[in-house]
Amino acid sequence: MPGTLPEGTPAGTAQQEPDGYRARFEATLNAAVDGLIIIDQWGSIEVFNRAAERIFGYRAAEVIGRNVKMLMPDPWQREHDQYLRNYMRTGVPKIIGIGREAQGLRKDGTVFPLDIAVGEARGERRQFVGIVRDISWRKQVEAAIRAREAELRLIIDNAPAGIFMADGLCRIRTVNPEFCRLCGRAQEDLLGIQFADIVSAEDRGIVDEMRQAAQRAGDPGTRDVRIRRPDGGLTPCSLHCSYTVQDEEPLFVAQVLDRTPELMMEQQVREQRERLAHVGRLSTMGEMASGIAHEITQPLTAIATYAQAARRMLARGVQGTQDIEEALEQIARQAERAGDIIQRLRGFMRREEVRSELVDINEQLRAVIRFADVDLRHHYTRVELALAPKLPPVQGDSVQVQQVALNFVRNAIDAMADAPPAQRVVEIRSARGPDETIEFSVADRGPGICPADVERLFVPFFTTKAHGMGLGLSISSSIVAAFGGRLWYSEHEGGGAEFHVSLPIALPVEHA
């Protein structure tokens, strides 16, 4: 019978209320969740309650009277007699009065972790009471939590993003290796400091705003900040943070992404686009070279002619200086004209950073016509202009906008080279487009483009010309895209080609 009271139950109590006491004691014993084992001073088991039966897999009858060490795996089993003897002799307890973790041995031979507390009853006989709790489940849960923690740690440590957690005062509590790398600092130099302290001074306001927004709404979005490294450099980062309360403690969890590669890539793309645009301008210049040479030759020839005339007048000894003055005046004017042409060329060919400026489309279209003037005249080509007045400016680079329009005009001239001169008309239009855009287009009355070629127009190096580079349209479309615009082709009524560009109207200047 489980929980059977041994013969040696303290007699005093039992005598006063023998039946009631025994019944209550047994009920209590058997109701206990924890295993309860009472042994005598030699280790012999006297009481073994239901919970103990459940824990060890023995019936009470199987263990009562046997040595308690049968419930222990080695080394406890081997050493238990010795423990008891030592304690009886010296009175120095190893376990008595102290709870601790140990291991139990079940009937089926399995070993399991247990918590054990031992107390001593010093009545007429010495007895020891052990309260035992199977902690396998707790151990499993602990192990699972540890495994989960290790897993999370693995994820965090290998995350491509820098991660840190900070307390309510924004003091860093946990970091991962990527965050350390971004900061150029060791983990121990980061723990305990405030995140704002390693952010560039100008960006501290952002961190503060994010902290407040996170505390208020939970999601302050993603912002760009620069982290100050000990080597004096700055790491450009995008910062995302969230806020929670864990165990009543405020907690910030932040992710920090290194933007250096992204920015380097952007820079490279920008540089490449600029180089390409420059190549495109050179190529357009090449196409126009004979026209330009002609244009510059004209004032130079005029200068030479006026200079000779003036010399002749001086040789003849003309009366008064008026004629000579006039010749000199002409020379100065023609020199200026040649200078203007070269100036325009230099402006067009300049290889500077792309500028983002307010661009008046009409002004650029007029500049392109001035520029292409000789070329147009050379090819007996007329221009019809239909510019909508008072267009708001777009955001872009004026030279690049000219480059796009000039290539359209050059292509139109080429397309109509074989057409009868009366038909050689380039129509240039500008207007407001839908959704806050400005559109301009260049149309011709040439043969147009066959459907198979339309698809390849914007492919680099696609050309149908003997000396074409095939870069004009592909460069133009990347220029337009860089300013958030669109470039497309349509058939012009009457069969010619028409190229369109749409650019967003510049936003009004913000007053910060």
Ligand SMILES: Nc1ncnc2c1ncn2[C@@H]1O[C@H](COP(=O)(O)OP(=O)(O)O)[C@@H](O)[C@H]1O
């Ligand atoms: N207005 C046009 N009419 C007919 N074909 C055109 C026109 N504009 C462009 N194309 C076609 O598109 C090709 C590519 O033009 P582009 O990129 O400017 O390079 P390229 O002028 O050096 O050939 C041209 O070779 C031509 O076949």
Ligand SMILES: [Mg+2]
């Ligand atoms: Mg071209």
